[in-house]
Amino acid sequence: MTTKTVDRSSLQGEVVEMFKAAIKSPITRDVYERRLLNFLDHMKMTPEQFLSIAKESPSNIEKKIIAFGFVL
Numbered sequence: 001m002t003t004k005t006v007d008r009s010s011l012q013g014e015v016v017e018m019f020k021a022a023i024k025s026p027i028t029r030d031v032y033e034r035r036l037l038n039f040l041d042h043m044k045m046t047p048e049q050f051l052s053i054a055k056e057s058p059s060n061i062e063k064k065i066i067a068f069g070f071v072l
Contacts, residue, residue, distance in 0.1 A: 006034055007037075008033060008037065010047070011033060011037065012047075013047060015048060019032075019036070020033075039068055042068060042071065043064060043068070
């Protein structure tokens with residue numbers, strides 16, 4: 001079985017470091033990072049853009065997250 005390499009270069013910055021630090025298990029961190037990358041790619045956002053919009057309009061981000069759930 002081959003594993004797919006994931007480009008994690010967009011997961012940088014203070015926001016992402018706090019996210020990573022909150023997850024102790026390397027296996028869990030890997031899964032969560034992949035899901036976060038998938039979500040951010042779908043939304044066409046960087047982690048910083050996501051956080052900025054979430055601070056400005058939490059209800060807007062909530063709608064985007066719910067809509068993404070229906071895409072899965």
